[in-house]
Amino acid sequence: MLWNKVPHLARRSLAALLAGVVTVQPVLAQINLPALGDSVSADVSIGAEKRLGDQVMRQIRVDPDYLDDPLLVEYILNTWTPLVKAAQTLGNISDETQDRFAWEIFLVRDKSVNAFALPGGFVGVHLGLIAMTGARDELASVLGHELSHVTQRHIARSIVGDAKTSLLATAGLLVGILAAAKTRSPDMANAAIVGSQAAAAQAQLNFSRDMEREADRVGFQVMTQAGYANTGMASMFERMEQAYHLMDSGAYPYLRTHPLTSERIGEARARLGTSAGTKLQGTAEHALMAARSRVLMDGKTDALRSLQGLDGGTRDVGQGFEQLAARYASALASIKLRDFSRAEAALKTADALAGMLGAEPAARRALVLLRAELEAARERPQAGLEALAALGPDASRPVLMMRSQLARVDTRAEQKREVAEQLQTKVSLQPSDALAWRELAQLWTQLGQPLRAVRALGEERAALGDINGAIDRLRSGLRQSRGAGADQIEAAVIDARLRTLVYERRQMIEDMYPRGAPPGAELPQ
16 A cells, blocks of 8 residues: 555644654665565564554554444454454464564544555554445455555565664654645645655655555455455455546545556456356345444534435345345434434334344344444433343443443443443453443443542553553542542552553653653653
């Protein structure tokens, strides 16, 4: 992909990252790709690439456009995980990158059709991309392509340049591009990425045509090894090419960063050989997740009202899933608009359609969760819990987060405490779950546990990568613990965690400034 098209996700000050920008010399020689299994560039080590990715992700996770919708995250993760396992099986992921790279996929609240790979094994997906796909196999083809950019170390090879190039300069460059791309502001880009030296570095970060072709080839192998239909990539290319020519007005940055040349499209079709390939089968679950993406990618009132109008159905015809997805989108948009009676009517129609179409259990589960979401929005927690009872012992993250939403509007303290304890167990096993910490903070506040609440807020910031914010909140908790009647056990936990975070921040600053941090140096926000 072309780095100057990575979406804007970082709006905070770039001064700390850009303080260390050094002269970057342009690289004129063409980058030659090694065969699979050859050693990759020694100029950017695996550890250095991971640190660079961590720096950029600290900017991304605190941005409002970084989306943690439990149901969509679960769906994209369930699509992504088989691809990673397939890449491991094929030997594309070395033991070192398997252990040190993040292999993390995340969602971006943006209606444009795009996906992108970042250093260190992070891959971002715009909701607009999910919304325009017709089958999970098409989505998997894009994820497989981006995964292959990571496994083939294309990012490291794009960074390779003069020995004077520092990772800090590259981090500043990347975040500058992130800050400028969505606004398409050359002035902002020039302010963040200083001078012609940075422009040369930006050119280095462009993936070459050879890299794009290799990502197609390897991505195809990965997606078929993972069990996805071998026609998924060609179908996705054809879908995007047609949509781009018919209606692109800046909404398809993926096609500018990954140009659909006739050669690439022809190669995708040629990989199918003489057979017709596996026929793509859309599912009700994918149709619902695409519909959910359409609603969440644009929260403006006009966009929601347009989607709300789908309660009358859609002109699209197919397996019937389009009609089901239309009602789901209408119901969710109505919930966002707080038009609960219309949401209720659309949801009832969706339930009836799901039964008529024989929708799979995953799709029925999504409808149950939407019912609970509606009940939480109109503050009817008991009705929401009764809806969730249909899922039986489902202890998944989307169900737990929905239970938390219902508990927050529940007047019963015992219900709040029960869910709080469930969340506490979850974060003890998965401390990087920022949303779980946020939900926990709200429940502890409602239960009159201020120290536990402030600790959860601190842990939420730490999980997002905002170490400065985490330290500030935990220090606030320590000050509160000096009051009469404070929970001293919780205060001791906060004190120990605060010491750990202060040490981590010191180590991060040393990594960012290997020659010595300037006075007053802090981690960037």
